[in-house]
Amino acid sequence: MAKTISFLQAINEAMAEEMRRDSSVFVLGEDVRIGPFGQTAGLVKEFGEERVLNTPIAENAITGVAMGAAMNGGRPVLELMFCDFTMLAMDQICNHLGQWRYITGNQYAVPITIRTAVGAGFRMAYGHSQCLESQLLQAPGLILVEPSTPHDAKGLLKSAIRSDDPVVFFEHKKLILGGVEGEAPEEEYTIPFGEAVIRKEGKDVTVVAFGFMVYEALNAAQELAQEDIDIEVIDPRTIVPLDQDTIFESVEKTGRLVTVEEGRIRGGLGAEMAALACGDYFSLLKAPVQRIAAPMVPIPGSPVLEDLYLPNKDSIVRAVKRTL
Amino acid sequence: MAKTISFLQAINEAMAEEMRRDSSVFVLGEDVRIGPFGQTAGLVKEFGEERVLNTPIAENAITGVAMGAAMNGGRPVLELMFCDFTMLAMDQICNHLGQWRYITGNQYAVPITIRTAVGAGFRMAYGHSQCLESQLLQAPGLILVEPSTPHDAKGLLKSAIRSDDPVVFFEHKKLILGGVEGEAPEEEYTIPFGEAVIRKEGKDVTVVAFGFMVYEALNAAQELAQEDIDIEVIDPRTIVPLDQDTIFESVEKTGRLVTVEEGRIRGGLGAEMAALACGDYFSLLKAPVQRIAAPMVPIPGSPVLEDLYLPNKDSIVRAVKRTL
Amino acid sequence: MSLENEKLLELYRKMLLVRAIEQTHGKLLQEGKIQLMSHFGTGQEAVAIGVAGPLRQEDILFGTHRGVGEYIGKGMTAKDIWLEYLGKKTGLCKGKGTLHLCDRKVNIPGLVSSLGSDFSYAVGTALSAKMSKTDQVTLYFVGEGTCNQADAHPSMCMAALWKLPVVFAVCTNQFCEFAYMDEHYPTEDVAIRAAGYGMPYDIVDGQDIETTYKVTEKAIEHARNGKGPYLVEYKTFRMALHHSGDPGEYVKSEDLEKWGKRDPIDLCQKKLQDRGILTGERDQELRKAVQTEVDSAVEEAFSGPDPTVDDLFEDVYAQKEVI
C-alpha cells in the first residue's frame, strides 16, 4: 500500500518511527521542539522533552554532546539547522566523528545521524545558502546521504538512524519548504546506502545529479528530448558510499558523463566522479566530462546574482550538448 | 648572491623581513614566542611581545582575532600549529575569511596569512599528522600555498604576507623538522602565486606533486630513469591559484598525468586536476589519469601502519607504469 | 541619569526611524513585494540606539541580525540600508551582503551569518586599535542566545587578558529563536560570566534610553581609558516574533502585555513631553518626516540598478584573475 507524503513529512515520520522502535533514539538541536524548518515538529508531543532536546546555540559542542551520548549507548539524531553551520563543527565531524571507531580499534562506535539543510534560492545570502556536501568528501569514516524524493528521504533516514556508522544527512531547503510530495509505502521500509536510482533511462549522455538538482536534470531531459537528445539521469542518493557500478554501467552505454551539483565546483563530488571516470573508466569515455556546479564565489544576497550563481536546467542542457 | 638556508630559516626570515618592512605585520598563535616547531623562534627578541603574541588555545577564536585585526589595519601572520587544528577554525576560514571581501562589496579586505604544519611520519597518529590542504578547495576567496624548497618557502611567504587576499600557507613537517636546505638569494625577493615550477623535465609522463611529495616524485624519477622512463615532475607551489598552463602544456607533450598528494584521495587536489584533465584537456590524454594519495582511512599510530598509509616513491613508480 | 534635551530628542528620532524601517520591511513582506527575511527588534530600540549612541565615528561596531537599531544608531542611513537590502549594485555591499549590513564610512565591518563568529573579530579590531595606539573602542552588540556560542569564551578571555578596548553589550530579549531564554541558560543573567575573566559588568534596564545610553557611555570610556573590556547586559523583551516564519505560539501573552506597557519609544516620548521638549504636534511631524525618509529610501532602492553577471565574479579576490 502506498500513500502520498511530503518531503518534510517523510523526514518527520522517519524520526518518529525510529524513536518508537528504539528507545535509545533521541533528537537534539537548536529549537527542535518546534523545528525551525518543521522537520522535527510534533515529536516533542509524542516523545517528551527528554527525547527532543533543545540545545544552546553552539554547533561544535552540541555535535560533541551527540557524540558523547552515542559513545554511551544513545542514538542521537542531531539537527544542524543550516549546513553552513557544519563548518563550526568540522573538528568534531572530520577529525573525530568519522575516525573514532578506527582510532579506538573498534572499541567505540559513534552511531549518530546529523541532519542539515542545504541549498540556495531563498535570498539568504552567503552563510545560509551553501551546499557544502563536498566539504565532507575528504573525511574518512562518514556516510553522506542526500535524498531527492520523500520516498528516499524516509527510507534513507531510517537507515541512517539504524546505522552503526555516523551519517550526515543533507536535506535541500527547496524540498523541505517547497512542499514536494511523492509516494511512499505505508509499511515499514528502509533503503540501503550505496544504491543509485536511474530516474530516467536514456542512451545518449549520462547525467548524475543529486538532491534538488535531480529535478533540474529531469527538466533538462524533457527539454533535450525535444531535440531528440536522450539523456539518462542517475540519482546516487548517497554520496558516500557512491554507487560507481550504476553510474559507470550507464557511461559504458553512453560514453558521456555530465556531473551536476549545486555546491561549488573545485574539489566537489563532480571532480571526484570525473576523476573516477578518467581513471578506472577512462576507456568508456567518448567525450570530455562536463562538470556543472556553482562557481568559486560566495553566494550573493541579490536575487539577480543568486539566480546567476545557481546551476540549473539551462546550464545542464548546455553541458549535455557540449558532450555531443 | 645566493646563500644556503634551511626550510625553517626560510620561513623565519620571511616573517622577520616583512615585519621589518611593514609595521602592521605581526605574528600570533599558540606559543609563537618560542615556536612549537621553531618557525617563529627569535622573532620576539627583535620585535617585542606586542608584535609576537602568544594566544590561548582556541583556534577558531584566534583566527577570528586575526581577522578582526586585519579588518582594522593589521596584517597578522597566524600560526595554527597543526593543520588538523584548522578544522576547529573552518567556520572562520571557509564561511567568512574568504568571503568577507565579497559580501562587504569590497569594503573590507582581510589580509591575513595562516601558516600551518601538515604531514605524517612522526608517529603522532590520527589528529596531528593529516594533510588537509584539500579540505579548503571548496572555499572561495582563499589563496592556498605549499612550498617544497626553502627558496620557495621564503619567496612565497613574503608574497603571502603582502597579499591583500587571505592566504593559507602549508608547511610540511618533514621539511621544517628535517633540516632540508637549499639556495636562496641574499637579496629581497618574492614569488608570485600561480606559477608552477618544472622540477625535472621529462617526455613520457607528467607527474604533479607538491610539498614534501615533490621529493618522493623526484626519487621516483631517478628510479624510473633506470628503466628509461623519463617523467616530468611539476611542483605547482600554489594549490589555488593552480598553474593549469604549465601542467597541461606538459600533458600535451606526454599525454599522461599522475597526480600525487599526501592527503586523502576523495575530493583531493588530484581529483580536481583529473577533472580538469578529462574536461577541458580531454583530447590531450593518451591514458587514464592516475591519482596517488592517501586512502580514505584515519592515520594510524602504529609505525608499521603509518608507513603503509603514506604515498611514497614506490606508489608513484607503480602509478607511472600504469599509464604506459 | 538624564541626557541633554537635544541628545534625547535625537535618540528619540532614531528610535522612530528604526521602527519605521522595520515596519516598512514587514509591510513589504506582507505585500509580497520582497522576499527578504526579517528579524525585527520591536521593543528593543532603546537598547540598540542607546548602545550605539555614545560611540564616536572612528569607533567600531559589530551589530546583530535583529533589526536595524544599532546600524542606524551608528550612522547608517535608511537609504543605504534599503539599497543593500534590495540587493542593488549601488548598495554599500553592491547587493552582495543584503541583510549582512556593512558600512566602512561609519566603521561597521559587517554582519556574520554564523552567530558568534564575530565575537573574536571585535577582540581583533580592539587588538589592532591597541597595537596602533589609537583610542578607538570596539563595541560588540550581541543577543543572549549568541553568548552561549563557544567563541564567546576565548574571546572574552583574550579581551581581558590583553586589556583590550572592547565593550560587550548583551541584549537579553528573553528569547533565543523559538524558545525562552531559560531553555538556554542555567542562570538568570548572562553578565555574571564576565566575572570569570575578571571583567567588570553591569546589568541594566533596557527600556529606558537614558539608562542604556549612560551605562554604555561609562563602559566605553572605561575601555577607551585603557582599563580593558567591560560587559553590559540590557534586559528587554522581543515584542516581534523571531522572524517572518515564526509560529509564535510559545510567547506568553502576559509577557507581551507586561512589556508592551514599557515600550521604549512610548517611555521616551512621555519623558520628552513631561520635560516640555516635545509637543504632540512636533511629535506628529517627526513621525511623518521619519516615514517619508523611509518611503523615499525604499522607493529609490526599488528603482536602483541591479548588479549583472560581471558583478558575480567581482570582489572575490583583490585581482579578478585569481578565480
Added chain:
Amino acid sequence: MSLENEKLLELYRKMLLVRAIEQTHGKLLQEGKIQLMSHFGTGQEAVAIGVAGPLRQEDILFGTHRGVGEYIGKGMTAKDIWLEYLGKKTGLCKGKGTLHLCDRKVNIPGLVSSLGSDFSYAVGTALSAKMSKTDQVTLYFVGEGTCNQADAHPSMCMAALWKLPVVFAVCTNQFCEFAYMDEHYPTEDVAIRAAGYGMPYDIVDGQDIETTYKVTEKAIEHARNGKGPYLVEYKTFRMALHHSGDPGEYVKSEDLEKWGKRDPIDLCQKKLQDRGILTGERDQELRKAVQTEVDSAVEEAFSGPDPTVDDLFEDVYAQKEVI
C-alpha cells in the same frame, strides 16, 4: 581528610606505577628505542590518581595527554598501555590509537587529539547516563590551558542547564605548553568561571593525595545524587617539560625548587611512614615490584605482533565494504 590505610597504600602504589611508566617511556626515548612523543605528568600524580580514584568501574573518564596517571587510576594496566603505545595489533586500539589511550573495559572512551574537543563528549556521556537513568558519573579531567578552548563554555553551560552528572576536574599545573599560565589567563584561578553557570566549585591543593581524592569524591557524589555538575580545580606544578622536544628555558628554577619540595609521592610516602603503614623495606619492595611490572609490560609489548596491511583498512566502518 584522611583515607583508610589500605586505600592510601593502593593510591601510593598507583602513583609509583605512573611514575615508573613515564620514566621508562623517557628512558626508551633517550635510548632511541621508540619515537613515541611524551608529555609527562611528573609531580602531578596526586591529582591524576586522586581524581580517578573515587570513580566506579561503570563511571566514565575522559583523560588528558599528560602522562598515564588518570588511566592507571581508572584501571588500565601497564601492559595494555604499552601494547598500545608501541602500536601493536594486540593493543586495546589495535595499535591505531597509540597515545590516544582508550579502554572500554574500564569506561575510558578515548583521548582526542584536539584539546578540548572532548569537553562536550563528557557532557554527552553524562546526558545519556541521565536519560537512561543509571547513576553513572562522567569525570572530565583537563588541563587549565585547555579550559580556554571555546567548547569548554557551551559544554559547562549545557551540563549546568540540564543538571548532568559530570565532574570537571581541572589540573592547573601552571603551564600551557611553553608558557606560564599567566600568558593565557586574566585571572589567578580557572574555577571561578563555574560560577557563571551557577555551578559549584572548589579550589584545592593538588599535591596531597588525600585532599585530591576526598574533594573529588565529594564532587562525584554531588553529581551522582542528581545535583548536577561540579568543578574542582587542583593546583599543582608540571615538574616535567611539556614534551620531549621542549627547550625548557622558560621554567623558573625557583619554581622547580619550591614545588620539588612538595612532590606528591614523597608527601604520601612520608604520610604512610608517619602513620606506620609503610616501612622503608616494604617501600623498596613496592617500588621494585612496580618497576618489574612496567619492565615486563614493555618487554611483552616489544615482542607483540605488529598490525598488517589488512588492518589498515579495518574498522573504518562497521562493514569493511563501504570504504
